[in-house]
Amino acid sequence: MKRGRRRTCDWGRRGEISLGIRQSRIPMEIIVLLGEGFFEYRSPNMTNGRFYLRKTDNGNLLGEWSNDSTPGIFTESCDLNVGSGQCFCGTYFSTWREEGRACFATLTITKPGHVFVLEWRGNDGNFDGHGMLQSNEVLVGDYHSSNPRPAA
Numbered sequence: 001m002k003r004g005r006r007r008t009c010d011w012g013r014r015g016e017i018s019l020g021i022r023q024s025r026i027p028m029e030i031i032v033l034l035g036e037g038f039f040e041y042r043s044p045n046m047t048n049g050r051f052y053l054r055k056t057d058n059g060n061l062l063g064e065w066s067n068d069s070t071p072g073i074f075t076e077s078c079d080l081n082v083g084s085g086q087c088f089c090g091t092y093f094s095t096w097r098e099e100g101r102a103c104f105a106t107l108t109i110t111k112p113g114h115v116f117v118l119e120w121r122g123n124d125g126n127f128d129g130h131g132m133l134q135s136n137e138v139l140v141g142d143y144h145s146s147n148p149r150p151a152a
Helices: none
Strands: 009-011 016-019 026-028 029-033 038-041 048-055 062-069 074-083 092-097 102-111 118-120 127-136 138-145
Touching: 048 074, 048 127, 062 138, 118 138
Parallel strands: none
Antiparallel strands: 009 016, 016 026, 029 038, 048 062, 048 138, 062 074, 074 092, 092 102, 102 118, 118 127, 127 138
């Protein structure tokens, strides 16, 4: 059995943790512990979320999303603009609602390798995400804002 170096998290004083990889200190609010020995870095000024998108018979996308700055689960619809309709790859006009108002962006989906890359670009926000096929018809993934959200 091959043994590797184990990465650990040690809680320090004043809300800081020390990562076993190197001795830097990172404020606790941007580290989310995912399980024993696993952690994820999150910036307090970025929106982090998750989504799924299902392809319709006409090549459009319908789905739901949630994130860490807006409580609840909401819908998103994406009308195919440029693409074959066979794969998720293409350019879409994406629409969703936030705080009672309609939001719009251009969604571009590419697949440079095994994972889909998603980019939402528009006046209502810029987001980057990654997704994987759960089945032939459902794309599931996560996203984060490309620009910091305003301070509260």
